[in-house]
Amino acid sequence: MxxxxxxxxxxxxxxxxxxxxxxxxxxxxxxxxxxxxxxxxxxxxxxxxxxxxxxxxxxxxxxxxxxxxxxxxxxxxxxxxxxxxxxxxxxxxxxxxxxxxxxxxxxxxAIEAEECExxxxxxxxxxxLLAAFPLLERLDVRGGTGLLFPPVRHDNLRVLRFETGGLPASVVRGVGDSEFPALEYLELWLGTSNYGGDSSVADLESLLTGERLPALRHLGLQDSEIQDEVAAAVAAAPIVARLESLSLSMGILTDEGAEALLSGQPLTHLKRLDLHHHFLTAPMADRVRTAFADAGVKVDLSGQQKPNDDWRYVAVSE
Incomplete structure (x- = not known):
């Protein structure tokens, strides 16, 4: 892929x-x-x-x-x-x-920020939309306010993406409880609680088992203010073993989350690990880079951020 x-x-x-x-x-x-x-x-x-x-x-x-x-x-x-x-x-x-x-x-x-944040x-x-188009293979959705996604089954969807500054927990659970036998690529911008991103790691549980996503090869759990907790959950998640690429980018990933990734289940089978826009210290970034270099995993550690005192921020919020 x-x-x-x-x-x-x-x-x-x-x-x-x-x-x-x-x-x-x-x-x-x-x-x-x-x-x-x-x-x-x-x-x-x-x-x-x-x-x-x-x-x-x-x-x-x-x-x-x-x-x-x-x-x-x-x-x-x-x-x-x-x-x-x-x-x-x-x-x-x-x-x-x-x-x-x-x-x-x-x-x-697909509304640009200049027109509507x-x-x-x-x-x-x-x-x-999924019910009306049973042959649809890709659905991208932008905006999380008022977003609803009750559990569904769709046999042909290969790509599902949600771009939000705050993804409701009910949507995260709805995706996890849906049946997507053909889905290869899933990307969720979890966002912040200030803009409706109220999901917790518990809301990811059904999704991370992978039981309803047998074809998944890329998982993106991104733009999160709880990125360290998400990283720790992913480090022990059954679904990871079958992935080809993983993205925990755009969020508030710190050394704590990176340590969880390094000490959890092996990730060296991945082709790509995307951590761009992060808050790792230089020594930890070097550890991550070195840990995956020998296995040939492409690691994106671009966009290193520095906290303002203790304040850290996701890449996309408002």
């Missing part, structure tokens, strides 16, 4: 396709647009309306592009996302699900 393959949209691309925004007005010549299968189509509404513009653009998209060939969708601001939940946008997608037989990748809530995005229950 290519670790970088499942990064969020970068450089105007998503799921290996260039992002093309649905036109704001009617297209007089549809040939001006790329082929339906050659783009990740982005639908964005107005910053401060009630979703009317999002719906208008969705219907324009449906009338202009051959939806049967669309493989990737990027859903941006559904209209006043700082106040309005995405129920209308989800309803439009699920209502028209039968017109998207080729859809395999969906980024829901990640923890201002009002989310909702995103599991109807």
């Amino acid at each position: 290519d670790y970088a393959e499942f990064d969020a949209s970068r450089d105007g691309a998503y799921a290996g396709l260039p992002i093309v925004q649905v036109p704001e007005s009617d297209v007089t010549d549809p040939q001006e647009l790329p082929a339906a299968e050659a783009a990740a189509w982005e639908i964005v509404g107005d910053y401060d309306d009630d979703g009317a513009e999002f719906e208008a653009r969705f219907r324009r998209f449906a009338a202009t592009v051959d939806l049967a060939k669309v493989s990737a969708l990027v859903i941006g601001n559904w209209g006043g996302a700082y106040d309005n939940d995405p129920a209308k946008a989800i309803g439009l997608l699920t209502e028209h699900a039968d017109r998207f037989p080729a859809l395999r990748s969906l980024f829901f809530g 990640i923890s201002w995005i009002t989310q909702g229950d995103v599991t109807p």
Whole structure:
């Protein structure tokens, strides 16, 4: 598995396709647009309306592009996302699900900070998207406020990512209690309690057994204010033995958490260990680097942070 393959949209691309925004007005010549299968189509509404513009653009998209060939969708601001939940946008997608037989990748809530900070995005229950698209292979969700994820089963999902400044504990438990037999890549930005990230290590228990994730090869438990406790739990977790890559990055990892990783179960079978944005001391960083060098594990220790007195911070919060 290519670790970088499942990064969020970068450089105007998503799921290996260039992002093309649905036109704001009617297209007089549809040939001006790329082929339906050659783009990740982005639908964005107005910053401060009630979703009317999002719906208008969705219907324009449906009338202009051959939806049967669309493989990737990027859903941006559904209209006043700082106040309005995405129920209308989800309803439009699920209502028209039968017109998207080729859809395999969906980024829901791809809203930039300049428009709405990640923890201002009002989310909702995103599991109807999985029910409506049983062939979906990738789901990325940004924003944790109001996010719901009751346990589900999905037989084809390979990639599941949550980008938040605070992931609700109920979502963590919902993911752990879901059945994902094909899931290879799972990434959770746990965040901080200041922005709704109220999960504890106990909430990770079902997930860390790996019983419902037989195909998992990458696990990311990131951006956490309890990163040391997460590291200690991972160091003894049954799921780790089958992983190819592990990310405990973006959080408040200190020497305590690194010591737990070094003294726990062997991690030298990993191809990659991502610890970037950490609070390790230089001697501990050297110990970690040396411990994995001989085994050929690629370790990312970039972004070494220094605490301000006793204050440490995650990479993404508000």
